[in-house]
Amino acid sequence: MAHNEHINDDLSASEHANAYWRANIRLLIKLLLVWFTVSFLAGIVFVDTLNAYEVFGFKLGFWFAQQGSIYVFVALIFVYAAKMKKLDAAYGAHTSDSPNHPPSDDG
Amino acid sequence: MDATTLTYIFVGLSFTLYIGIAIWSRVASTSEFYVAGGGVHPVLNGMATAADWMSAASFISMAGLIAFLGYDGSVYLMGWTGGYVLLALLLAPYLRKFGKFTVPDFIGDRYYSDAARLVAVMCLIFISFTYVAGQMRGVGIVFSRFLEVDIDMGVLIGMGIVFMYAVLGGMKGITYTQVAQYCVLIFAYTVPAIFISMLITGNPVPQFGLGAELSDGSGLTVLQKLDRTLTDLGFSAYTEGTKSNIDIFAITLALMVGTAGLPHVIVRFFTVPNVADARRSAGWALVFIAILYTTAPAVGAFARINFIDTVNETSYKDTPDWFKNWENLGLIGWSDKNGDGKIQYRAGAPFAGKPAFDGDERTRIGARKLTNDNTLSANEVYVDRDIMVLANPEIAGLPGWVIALVAAGSLAAALSTAAGLLLVISSAISHDVVKKTINPNISDRQELRYARIAAACAIGVAGYLGINPPGFVAQVVAFAFGLAAASLFPAILMGIFSLSMNKEGAIAGMLSGLLFTGTYIVYFKFVAPDMNSANNWLIGISPEGIGAIGMLVNFTVAYCVMRLTAPVPSDVQSLIQNIRTPSRAGIAQDH
Known part of the structure; x- marks a missing residue:
């Protein structure tokens, strides 16, 4: 394929792929920690503690459970897409070169 | 013009639009039928995903559930949106890279086994039919209330429309109809919400109105008023809820994981051109979903206030028309x-x-x-909780065209989801069962014909379930999530993130997750419904949240079985390496 010239032999190819995958996993863990914090921690486990604070007419824990967590979720996906785009570029994994679906007879 | 005439006009216009799209988007190949040729723009796919996702339950039932559950309703808000984070980060990009047509396709290839493929097909059909029954019912309710036709007749009309664009246009027809349906449904949801927010708080943005001060001069905010009124009437406070923390936790987790594991949502990401688009498209899908999901809690709270104000301590003869109309329907x-x-x-x-x-x-x-x-x-x-969104414009005294709009919007929500579900059922049958398992030699044209026949049969079954419904709309849908969480999600996740998960482990995991979750739900819902209370539940987790435990059962069984059985062949290991890397797309292509 067109991008094989990035890679000289099998060993460096697999090291390259491993480094890319590890960077991806590190990013996933960070983002999923945020995901867990705004929903399960702020919206459920610590909801009563946070409800002692009031923000814009909402009890804070209630706000996270019914509004705030959703806004953060949206942001998380766009942050992920942007960071992965950078990661793809850094590792020469140009996503836009991915092929379309194979012809329908699987050929 | 009265509300009924306007409703006929709005619904008629929107149906004409859907049929027009169906005729324009007829398809000639299986690639177009299954995944719209893989050429859908990520923003449009996001819109289609939102319509695909937001069902009769989201549109009609959710705000009503929240109105009556208060804080406890948060499980639906977080659960049905947080799942998209899991989908975008853990599944969609890799499945898009895999580049085939269906979810069982991935499971069958990754676990190098037709048995695994068929187990996945079984899970998929089970989940999708449970889910589609609720949609058809929703169509029937809307028709009977707003167009004064029989519920069964309403279901039949809905079936006819879905038949047109799902059978003719497959995924391509469904995608572009869903884009149109999203526009109809989001407009229909937000317009009355803005009106009501203005009336109650003077703030036109419902998301802010929910926290704002009431415009009745009482000096209370919306939530303070609800907390106070409800505790006075003997309910628990709106912002506190009654469910235990562990149950809320489990239900939210089961709904999130279930959302990420729903086949009709996953396949939407097979239709975009490449991996980066799949990631971006998931973000857009959640933006479009969040518009409705952040409005819903406001709609719920306003509806509860309005309902109490208009109904409580009112003489029956002074109640408004909507009260008597819904009474006539038995709701x-x-x-x-x-x-x-x-x-x-x-x-x-x-x-x-x-x-x-x-x-x-x-x-x-x-x-x-x-x-x-x-x-x-x-x-x-x-x-009945299901009437709150439909009755809201009337309760708030909004003009007839808003009521007509809500009717058209709820039909759009129900039909778009039904079509997406019917498509994954038919493609699982024609592609995974007929083409991949029974007869690999059939031509593309023959496979397409099977796909159309399967779609037509699936519509028939869905209609039957709509006319003879197994339960009320939101409750039926809740089953599908538990089952998806316990079967498909873990199998796909391990298929991507573990190099060593083998076919024995995956199949044992899916079956045990499905069996555990299914048994628990059936036991408490059907066999011994009088036992369905917190002190009989497993560590305090209700049937709605048991999918979270079912997922853990799946992971555990899969891991143990994997340790005892043969390792994954090396060609499958390279398949996994391949789907993990966006650009080097050789293997899936060149086999």
């Missing part, structure tokens, strides 16, 4: 326990079960006569 029932001719709305069930009427018999003051046994509570009124 509201009033039993004048203290004989004062006024409606008392309090905590607790007013009488045993749903309203059962004594034919067309009326009481002296005109209410429908009930045959139910009264309970001891002071509450006199039964109100």
Whole structure:
């Protein structure tokens, strides 16, 4: 394929792929920690503690459970897409070169 | 013009649009039928995903559930949006890289086994049919209330429309109809919400209105007023809820994981051109979903306030038309326990079960006569949660065209989801069962014909389930999530993130997750419904949240079985390496 010239032999190819995958996993863990914090921690486990604070007419824990967590979720996906785009570029994994679906007879 | 005429016009126009798209987007190949040729723009796919996702349950039932559950309703808000984070980060990009047509396709290839493929097909059909029944029912309810046709007739009309664009246009037809349906449904949802937010708080943005001060001069905010009124009437405070923390946690997790594992949502990401688009498209999908999901809690809170203000301590003869209309449909029932001719709305069930009427018999003051046994509570009124969104514009006294808009919007929500579900059912049958398992030699044209036949049959079954429904809309849908969480999600996740998960482990995991979750739900919902209370549940987790435990069962069984059985072949390991890397797309292509 067109991008094989990035890679000289099998060993460096697999090291390259491993480094890319590890960077991806590190990013996933960070983002999923945020995901867990705004929903399960702020919206459920610590909801009563946070409800002692009031923000814009909402009890804070209630706000996270019914509004705030959703806004953060949206942001998380766009942050992920942007960071992965950078990661793809850094590792020469140009996503836009991915092929379309194979012809329908699987050929 | 009256509301019914306007409703006919709005619904007629929107249906004409859908049929027009169906004719324009007829397809000629399986690639177009299954995944719209893989050429859908990520923003449009996001919109289609949002419509695909937001069902009759989201549109019609969710705000009503939140109105009556208060804080406890948060499980739906977080659960049905947080799943998209899992989908975008853990599944969608890799499945898009895999580049095939269906979810069982991935499971069959990754676990190098037709048995695994068929187990996945079984899970998929089970989940999708449970889910589609609720949609068809939703269509029937809307038709009967707003167009004054029989519920069954409404279901048949809905089937006819879905048949047109799903059978002719497959995924391509469905995608572009869903884009149109998203526009209709989001407009129909937000317009009344803005009106009502203005009326109640003076703030046109419902998301802010929910936290704002009431415009009735009481100096209370919306949530303070609800907390106060509800505790006065004997309910628990709106912002506190009654469910245990562990149950809320489990339900939210089960709904999130279930959302990420729903086949009809996953396949939407097979239709975009490449991996980066799949990631971006998931973000857009959640933006479009969040517009409705952040509005819903406001709609719910406003509806509850309005409902109490209009109904509680009002004489029956002074109640507005909507109260009597819904009473006529059996979704509201009033039993004048203290004989004062006024409606008392309090905590607790007013009488045993749903309203059962004594034919067309009326009481002296005109209410429908009930045959139910009264309970001891002071509450006199039964109100079905599903009516809150549909009745909201009337309760708030909004003009007829807003009511017509809501009718068209709820039909769009139900039909778009039904079509997406029917498509994954038909493609699983024609592609995974017929083409991949029974007869690999059939041509593309023959496979396409099978896909169309399967779609037509699936529509028939869905219609039957809509006419003979297994339960009320939101409850039926909740089953599908538990099952998806316990079967498909773990299998796909391990397929991507573990190099060593083998076919024995995956199959054992899926089956045990499905069996555990299914048994628990069926036991508490059907076999022994009187046992369905917190002290009988497994560590306090309700049937709605048990999918979270089912997922853990799946992971554990899969891991143990994997340790005892043969390792993954090396060609499958390179398949996994391949789907993990966006650009080097050789393997899936060149086999």
